[in-house]
Amino acid sequence: MSTLTGVGVSPGVGVGPAHVLAYEATVPAPGSRHGGEAGDAAAELALAGRALERVAADLEERGARAGGEAREILEAQAMMARDPGLADGVATLVEAGTAAARAVYEAFGHYRDLLAAAGGYLGERVADLDDVRDRAIAVIEGRPAPGPPEDTGQPYVLVARDLAPADTALLSPDVVAAFVTEQGGPTSHTAILARAMGVPAVVACPGATSIAPGTPVLVDGASGLVRPAPSDDEVLGARNAAAAREAVLASATGPGTTADGHAVPLLANIGGPRDVAAALEYGAEGIGLYRTEFLFLDRAEAPSAAEQEAAYLEVLDAFPGGRVIVRTLDAGADKPLAFLPPGAHEPNPALGERGVRLFRTHPEIMDTQLAALAAAAARSAGRLQVMAPMVATAEEAAWFADACDAAGLPSAGVMVEIPSAALRASDLAVRAGFLSIGTNDLAQYALAADRQLGALTGLQDAWQPALLDLVALAAAGAAERGRQCGACGEAAADPALACVLVGLGVTSLSMSAPALPAVRAALSRHTRQQCHLAAAAARAAVSPADARAEARAHLPGLAGLAL
Structure with a gap:
């Protein structure tokens, strides 16, 4: 593949095999219905409520373990899961006969549409909302939640369409050499957490998820360049340029x-x-x-x-x-x-x-x-x-x-x-x-x-x-x-x-x-x-x-x- 270009949001150079996070959330079928009886509605509503609360508690626990900015971000996501307006929307749909998973999907849809239409900083919050929704639906359907491996034996470049804070908050530079996403921007939570972790990151990089898993990838978080299968000279050149920049920063001491x-x-x-x-x-x-x-x-x-x-x-x-x-x-x-x-x-x-x-x-x-x-x-x-x-x-x-x-x-x-x-x-x-x-x-x-x-x-x-x-x-x-x-x-x-x-x-x-x-x-x-x-x-x-x-x-x- 040729060099890809995105927006560098966290400086530094990272090199490692690509781990492509290709999780595709299951979309509950339109028109999914429960039995229609009052007892069925109550059971479905309880199922949705437990799922949302379990997701909220998990996000808070991850935030407590991560600390710092990650904790604040994940606590904000937990608040999304516990939003009273969302709960009311789910209840209205379930009482009308919609199954729990589909009710959660549709209730989140209203908020998602508002963010996506706004674009910019607001559009970058769509990933956070989608993550809460997908985790809740996974709980309802008894499936594991999405997420990258915590350790593969060597630092890898995590590549994804987008990353949610819960995917990255507990990772470290010892595990991840760099982040690359197709979506996001300088104010996305991927960018914020990458900077806090000191991990190179490039966002808004079209075509990133087409990189074959395991392919060595060079990521320059200052210039925004992503180079699959780089030569030794390219790696050396990028690292020398990053070192020169770091030297300039390091020279301003005291x-x-x-x-x-x-x-x-x-x-x-x-x-x-x-x-x-x-x-x-x-x-x-x-x-x-x-x-x-x-x-x-x-x-x-x-x-x-x-x-x-x-x-x-x-x-x-x-x-x-x-x-x-x-x-x-x-x-x-x-x-x-x-x-x-x-x-x-x-x-x-x-x-x-x-x-x-x-x-x-x-x-x-x-x-x-x-x-x-x-x-x-x-x-x-x-x-x-x-x-x-x-x-x-x-x-x-x-x-x-x-x-x-x-x-x-x-x-x-x-x-x-x-x-x-x-x-x-x-x-x-x-x-x-x-x-x-x-x-x-x-x-x-x-x-x-x-x-x-x-x-x-x-x-x-x-x-x-x-x-x-x-x-x-x-x-x-x-x-x-x-x-x-x-x-x-x-x-x-x-x-x-x-x-x-x-x-x-x-x-x-x-x-x-x-x-x-x-x-x-x-x-x-x-x-x-x-x-x-x-x-x-x-x-x-x-x-x-x-x-x-x-x-x-x-x-x-x-x-x-x-x-």
């Missing part, structure tokens, strides 16, 4: 700074102690977001203070003298805790009782967590900072800061995830010691785009000019009070957007660890003035695509990095 010496600390996002090794490997200067939910979810009773203290201390000790920013428990609403009594039904959990609001309802949970954090800080040379999620008002910021003071914690900050917090950042910063912008939730609330509603996910683009305006307001409000204002999340992992964030006034950047070298190199090739110009150009644009293009025009160093 603390994050712009070309003219403006310091921008580069921190890592982690989901628990097991993510610390990668943060250290990629040169993180500290931790900018330590998600603590792993300690609380999927358990019948709250974690003890001692258990929490040990988990916090392990991370603090990994960064002696460095900053470790811990986000207090962000649960409630769509992430209920089994050991707390259920609250009132919330028709829109995204606007419900979560984050700092949950702490106010259950102060005993907060008191234990803050006490454990204070105990860990007292035993470590790491510099602990604690921040609360979902803060909307200055009063909430002051309430949380007072609670941290009472617990003996020296630095209490808040996350800026709600437009009101960005608009009145100066007021929040009167008592909050620092601010940290969570761009994903800030986009959700600013653009009225529920993160779990596929038909609106395209509005989550971090290049939205309105979102950039809010970031600028938050940074300016913090600066007015002499406070630091960081940004955490995958927006900071985009080298071009990282430069723009600095131009907007953001003082530190936190991201998944593998993204750190490229961001460090991008900053080192641009002055602070260039970052300001890029930020101004992006804010002057009227669409995310225009904002990205206008910003890159002021960031010439990105071309030299092949970014």
Whole structure:
């Protein structure tokens, strides 16, 4: 076969035999009916319900094992399986006589059509929806779920029409040399997870599944080239080019700074102690977001203070003298805790009782967590900072800061995830010691785009000019009070957007660890003035695509990095 071309979404070169994932989901026959009796309908409905719940539980279990971004992605898929609207659709079809498998297929079809028609980022979510549907139907029909082998004795190139997060979350670079898919894009979950794993990946590569299984394949995740049966010279050339790029990235070592010496600390996002090794490997200067939910979810009773203290201390000790920013428990609403009594039904959990609001309802949970954090800080040379999620008002910021003071914690900050917090950042910063912008939730609330509603996910683009305006307001409000204002999340992992964030006034950047070298190199090739110009150009644009293009025009160093 000749060389195939796709979109490189995770840099590096991978070589190995092709493992073509050719699973074809069974489509239940149209018109499939059950017996028609009330008892038959009840049995079919129960069968569908058990299948969807089994899929949801399996996805959550895989996410818990994988951790990090994979956990968040798989938990979102589990929510698809438990969606009340979907359950209502299945029930309506079953009560009308449709068999369980076909009812699930048709109920998912409505949501699938919406995503597919939207295209772009939304279209890339179709694979996630299809995966949940196909797994549920497989359970109903008593068939094994799709998935790649976990180990074949040597790293292989996983080739597929598309890949669902559950297929890839538990794999590792020791098992998979590269990913290649015919569908997907830079924001597909294949791309996100590949970057987090540090595995080369090419998506949107037509003809990939026609590669014969077992054929040696060369994958260049930077250029997007996929070469079946490569010669030794081709492999050597690709590896030399990748090594040259890596050398450029590796040359930008040490603390994050712009070309003219403006310091921008580069921190890592982690989901628990097991993510610390990668943060250290990629040169993180500290931790900018330590998600603590792993300690609380999927358990019948709250974690003890001692258990929490040990988990916090392990991370603090990994960064002696460095900053470790811990986000207090962000649960409630769509992430209920089994050991707390259920609250009132919330028709829109995204606007419900979560984050700092949950702490106010259950102060005993907060008191234990803050006490454990204070105990860990007292035993470590790491510099602990604690921040609360979902803060909307200055009063909430002051309430949380007072609670941290009472617990003996020296630095209490808040996350800026709600437009009101960005608009009145100066007021929040009167008592909050620092601010940290969570761009994903800030986009959700600013653009009225529920993160779990596929038909609106395209509005989550971090290049939205309105979102950039809010970031600028938050940074300016913090600066007015002499406070630091960081940004955490995958927006900071985009080298071009990282430069723009600095131009907007953001003082530190936190991201998944593998993204750190490229961001460090991008900053080192641009002055602070260039970052300001890029930020101004992006804010002057009227669409995310225009904002990205206008910003890159002021960031010439990105071309030299092949970014």
